[in-house]
Amino acid sequence: MIELEGLTKRYGEKLAVNNLTFTVRPGLITGFLGPNGAGKSTTMRMVLGLDHPTRGDVRIDGRHYDRLKDPLKYVGALLDAKAVHGGRTALNHLLCLAQSNGIARSRVHEVLDTVGLTSVARKKTKGFSLGMGQRLGIAAALLGDPRILMFDEPVNGLDPEGIHWIRTLMKSLAAQGRTVFVSSHLMSEMALTADHLVVIGQGRLLADTSMAEFIRQNARSYVRIRTPQREQLLDVLHEAGVTVVESGSGALEVDGDKAELIGELAARHRIVLHELSTQQASLEEAFMQLTAQVVEYHAHTDTLVDTWSRQVPRREWGADWKKGS
């Protein structure tokens, strides 16, 4: 269990982490989601006592990280897979970490085996590929057989096989009742792994909810309409005070759950409909809606967009996002 209480980190004028309060619970994979620069890595560094909080507190099973005896036995973390001395062999890298926490040498060989690095154990790590480096970082995290695991963007730059391996590993760790806290800037990745979601943007907590609840609350639903009597329908909807957006493929879109209303209006005015369907926006979109207003390097800095009563066509959000990240 990791408990954050009012955790705040200020770098000069900039608040990197702003008053974060949430709890990461055991037996679940908690996804820590936010755009690049949202403060995820800073938060994780404060959990490990690497960065000192400006205000607030973070505790591991009720204690500060530096009060843990042999902390690798409580928390295993992969923050930066490149944070190794390239001139040292994988075996010696893990051995020095094991010795510092009184972990048996045999455990080093076990974790090397778990991550599939036994054959390169005596090779210097500077020759390792990104995927091998990531596996070594995970081996270090698993070394103390900890109840809490923390991974910062573990799938970044990995090939599909590596991504699949990490997903499976995290799921099995959570299934063993461990606390798994994993950050990502990709909603799609979280959707496949996380049970619980903590979303931050510009250092602030935006959501702390189960995955299912997050989708239910944030996914926008809209009604898609196709009709050969386009002009007539537009007039009718306009009279009824319904705002319509034209989508790319000649269809019309209406925000919200208004399928019944539109169907009845169309019937009353004898307008033929070829399609009247309620659509759910994707998870990625739900995430973007939530964070768009706080994305730090927003493409449209001159127009502060209120995403909850948005007036811009839907496709724009993706475009924004790509530029912004």
Next chain:
Amino acid sequence: MAATQVIRSEWTKIRSVASTVWTLSLALVVTVALGMLISALTRSEFDRMGPAAQVSLDPTYTSFAGMSLGQLAVIVFGVLVVSNEYSTGMIRTSLAAVPQRGAFMFGKIAVAAALALVVGMVTSFLSFFLGQAMLGPHRAWIGDPGVLRAVIGGGLYMTLIAMFSMGVAAMLRSPMLSLGILMPFFFLISNILGNVSATKKIGRFLPDQAGSKIMQVLPRAGDDTPYGPWGGLGIMALWVVAALIGGYVLLKRRDA
């Protein structure tokens, strides 16, 4: 016991990187070889030296002439032991494993200093015996008054130089910045300050100027240094303590 765990871990770290081996072996080879060379030259030039120079010849100190160059390799050793952690990012992994920063730094410095002490003693004794062999008829003996103290002092001097470098590197973190300050300081600036009459009174309190006094057996002509061999080493040790405290305070306060 946490302290022994950290020490074992730091020993694994220090023995598993190539820079440890090459910096320390370079320190040994350069110090001994240069000491032998200067001793041999002194012997061949002895008859052409003036009588005053002949009388004041300090054969022990002559055999340590390689120390001025060899200490640069010791500085590189001390700097790399600490700053490697920062330049590779390993510091975050290390501090996550040992969050008690005082214990982490103490363990690292204890291990590196112990290794420097062993290499320093070997270097010092080799420099003395091989240097004296080169000096031939003008040689000193290990049993002569003050000689054993000077030879043991040579090993201590190298250890303290390594520790001072570790403290400075802990403050500055960057290996390039640390070396860029320490190398010219010990190779040039300190020597100039210690030998120019205008700055001599201050210069002789610099760590290497004060510390090297321990390796002298015969005082130089006109030497009015206000401290003895152990006093000099004590002054050097104070510099080391100051550098280590500075390094510790910054390590404690800074984000890793």
